[in-house]
Amino acid sequence: SEFEAEYASLFSEEMGTPAKTFRTALGALIIKEKLGTSDRETVEQIKENPYLQYFLGFSAYSNEPQFEASMLVHFRERIPRELINKVNRFMVKNSREIKEEENTEKKLESETQSQPENRGKLILDASCAPADISYPTDLNLLNQGRKQTEKIIDILYETLKGKLVQKPRTYRLLARKSYLEVAKKRKPTVKQRRKAL
Secondary structure, three states, X not given: OHHHHHHHOOOOXXXXXXXXXXXXXXXXXXXXXXXXXXHHHHHHHHHHOHHHHHHOOOOOOOOOOOOOOOHHHHHHHHOOHHHHHHHXXXXXXXXXXXXXXXXHHHHHHHHOOOOOOOOOOOXXXXXXXXXXXXXXXXXXXXXXXXXXXXXHHHHHHHHOOOOOOOOXXXXXXXXXXXXXHHHOOOOOOHHHHHHHO
């Protein structure tokens, strides 16, 4: 980036060990300020936290200190206020551009929102789709069928109320009672299941 080149211009390529990147230097100072820690605590936090190491631009986690605590003093000396102000202006400008792009994309989507054209075939594999299929021995199926049949009888009786003298018997209370007796058991036997039918 442009800031990396400006930061690198402060160092000599021939003398000493290679300098830390601008991202590492500025990131370490940001971490220190955000966490409100001392220089030593900041280096410890960076050493222990893979997210902070990623924020500083390291590609892999290392439980070794990435730099000495005294390097933070050098980072503060090497990064002048003008450079920090440039970074801030760049970030604000970037975020505004991104928001403007998102707004224009949303406008374009809303203007050109039409029904997509059908093209090709869609092949679905339902072998791993969840299915609420009951076992054939499940008494719950029979109970649901009983309830639906009772609803149908009630609806038909309402339409034929004047023609019928008495509502047909359904024994719904007895059926529900025998169903609940078996349904509440942990492992009902075949005999108990047949009796409930």
